[in-house]
Amino acid sequence: MRAARLPGAVFWPEEAQRRYREAGLWRGQTLAQWFQERAQLFAENVAVVDGSRRVSYAELESNVARLAGGFLARGVAELDRVIVQLPNSLELVEVLLALSWLGAVPVLALPAHRRAELSAFAARARATTLVVPSRNAGADMLEIAREVQREQPSLERIVVHEPQGVLAAPLLDLAVLRAYAPVPASAQTLASDVALLQLSGGSTGVPKLIARTHDDYLYSVRQSARVCELSEQTRFLAALPMTHNFTLSSPGILGVFHAGGSVVACPHPLPAIALRLLLEERITLAASVPSLAQAWLEAKPRYLRDIALPELTLQVGGARLDPQVARELLAGFGCRLQQVFGMAEGLVNYTRATDSLDVICETQGRPMSEHDELRVVLPENPDGPALPAGELGELQTRGPYTIRGYFDDPEADAKAFTRDGFYRTGDLVRVTASGNLSVEGRIGDRILRGGEKIAPQEVEEQLLRHPSVRDVAVVGVADATWGQKTHAFLILAEGATLTAPQARAHLRERGLAEFKLPDVVHVVAELPRTKVGKTDRAALRARHATG
Numbered sequence: 001m002r003a004a005r006l007p008g009a010v011f012w013p014e015e016a017q018r019r020y021r022e023a024g025l026w027r028g029q030t031l032a033q034w035f036q037e038r039a040q041l042f043a044e045n046v047a048v049v050d051g052s053r054r055v056s057y058a059e060l061e062s063n064v065a066r067l068a069g070g071f072l073a074r075g076v077a078e079l080d081r082v083i084v085q086l087p088n089s090l091e092l093v094e095v096l097l098a099l100s101w102l103g104a105v106p107v108l109a110l111p112a113h114r115r116a117e118l119s120a121f122a123a124r125a126r127a128t129t130l131v132v133p134s135r136n137a138g139a140d141m142l143e144i145a146r147e148v149q150r151e152q153p154s155l156e157r158i159v160v161h162e163p164q165g166v167l168a169a170p171l172l173d174l175a176v177l178r179a180y181a182p183v184p185a186s187a188q189t190l191a192s193d194v195a196l197l198q199l200s201g202g203s204t205g206v207p208k209l210i211a212r213t214h215d216d217y218l219y220s221v222r223q224s225a226r227v228c229e230l231s232e233q234t235r236f237l238a239a240l241p242m243t244h245n246f247t248l249s250s251p252g253i254l255g256v257f258h259a260g261g262s263v264v265a266c267p268h269p270l271p272a273i274a275l276r277l278l279l280e281e282r283i284t285l286a287a288s289v290p291s292l293a294q295a296w297l298e299a300k301p302r303y304l305r306d307i308a309l310p311e312l313t314l315q316v317g318g319a320r321l322d323p324q325v326a327r328e329l330l331a332g333f334g335c336r337l338q339q340v341f342g343m344a345e346g347l348v349n350y351t352r353a354t355d356s357l358d359v360i361c362e363t364q365g366r367p368m369s370e371h372d373e374l375r376v377v378l379p380e381n382p383d384g385p386a387l388p389a390g391e392l393g394e395l396q397t398r399g400p401y402t403i404r405g406y407f408d409d410p411e412a413d414a415k416a417f418t419r420d421g422f423y424r425t426g427d428l429v430r431v432t433a434s435g436n437l438s439v440e441g442r443i444g445d446r447i448l449r450g451g452e453k454i455a456p457q458e459v460e461e462q463l464l465r466h467p468s469v470r471d472v473a474v475v476g477v478a479d480a481t482w483g484q485k486t487h488a489f490l491i492l493a494e495g496a497t498l499t500a501p502q503a504r505a506h507l508r509e510r511g512l513a514e515f516k517l518p519d520v521v522h523v524v525a526e527l528p529r530t531k532v533g534k535t536d537r538a539a540l541r542a543r544h545a546t547g
């Protein structure tokens with residue numbers, strides 16, 4: 001079904017919408033209404049901590065109403081698409097809420113995006129506005145924003161955070177917009193409207209846009225807050241980019257606001273910054289990807305010595321967490337652990353606080369909602385029957401907060417959705433005996449070597465068992481004779497060495513079949529990461545293919 005109010009958005013069929021409303025999952029509330037309600041309930045609580053700034057819910061609401069006044073005065077209107085790219089900060093939270101206040105639609109870019117991505121988002125979303133910092137990690141974002149605007153005539157204005165000097169139209173200073181008179185929240189916005197445009201997490205090509213409605217996103221936020229047992233005492237460290245779906249909604253910033261807790265903005269996930277905040281701000285919840293959690297663990301002795309963090313629940317998601325690393329994290333931090341397997345398209349799975357240690361360390365949890373429909377099918381036959389429990393196949397899902405199609409992208413929809421509306425996740429999973437999911441790779445990552453299929457994850461897991469190996473990625477690289485050859489990229493522990501024959505001998509010892517041993521072993525200083533910090537296998541494959 002196509003949405004009338006924002007062409008390009010694909011919605012649920014009427015029948016499903018009715019079902020979700022009748023079941024009380026979709027409550028007819030907009031993000032602005034929800035935020036006002038939360039701000040009233042928790043007026044005196046601290047909503048956001050950013051450096052020395054501590055802002056209460058009441059103050060945050062008044063800041064948001066004023067910034068919304070600024071956006072409105074400068075021509076930002078309901079349902080306008082606004083690309084937001086700011087570092088983690090109070091300002092970012094305010095911008096997202098102020099746009100929602102007006103019923104405008106934030107397009108949630110990541111700090112690492114540059115001209116190519118921003119331009120593609122602007123084109124696809126027909127965005128009118130771009131919000132950027134003046135500089136980011138050495139890049140002149142203002143110059144990049146100007147280039148994007150030259151390419152995309154739909155962009156009418158650029159809002160700049162912390163500009164170097166005085167700006168002239170169409171450039172606007174965010175600080176100036178924050179000083180306008182407050183305006184009331186939009187009364188026209190419907191809960192069934194698009195609330196925001198998320199980005200798909202794929203590491204090939206420019207991300208696709210994902211339209212999430214007020215109804216569906218808020219359901220996922222409320223449900224996440226419940227499953228993760230958030231409360232007014234929750235103190236959440238936002239170290240991954242705040243605009244990423246994990247940090248924003250699983251349960252993330254919005255989940256914390258739902259419960260009346262505090263969000264601590266971490267400007268950079270560097271251990272020197274994040275570990276200090278974990279301790280000083282007495283953080284109870286922190287979201288991370290596996291490589292980040294490991295970096296924190298390695299740096300812990302330097303910053304936190306042997307201090308345990310028993311109040312902390314460390315969430316790890318976004319990519320598969322090795323079970324042994326999971327146990328090391330538990331022991332090293334003296335904290336609790338939660339695995340989160342989610343996707344910006346919708347479905348989120350969590351391990352629960354009451355689960356056994358084995359479930360928490362070895363599985364990626366189970367759906368957060370009993371209304372999530374899941375099935376595992378043969379990837380070759382996406383419209384075929386579900387496989388028996390325990391068998392490995394592609395995960396497909398449908399439900400009250402999982403999209404039925406990408407934003408304005410019928411070509412992608414044809415590949416990513418089944419005829420009956422299930423989203424094809426591309427993830428290879430099995431359902432374990434405990435009823436949890438084990439994510440064992442992605443369809444596109446399977447190596448096809450001379451007629452044999454190899455799961456890179458299996459080889460990676462065994463290589464990680466070698467004491468010299470700190471991190472690893474195994475990928476299939478195109479080869480004229482074999483179709484693909486297996487390349488292993490290893491990061492070694494400090495001062496350690498490991499030759500290709502030694503790596504292969506280790507895998508043989510671990511009982512791996514000969515055809516699974518890597519053909520080529522590269523020792524590297526670091527692995528390429530996606531913009532949220534997952535290992536970027538596509539980049540490894542491409543890098544090698546081009547020499």
Ligand code: J2J
Pocket residue numbers: 199200201202245246247249250316317318319320321339340341342343344345348364425427439442
């Ligand atoms: C293995 N693979 C995982 C996990 C995601 C919460 C948490 C994460 C995301 C996210 C998110 C994984 N183990 N624990 O949006 O709300 C891989 C899968 C999945 C893809 C989605 C959230 N958790 N993945 O990572 O849209 O391959 O969302 O399909 O960026 O990441 O990526 P993305």
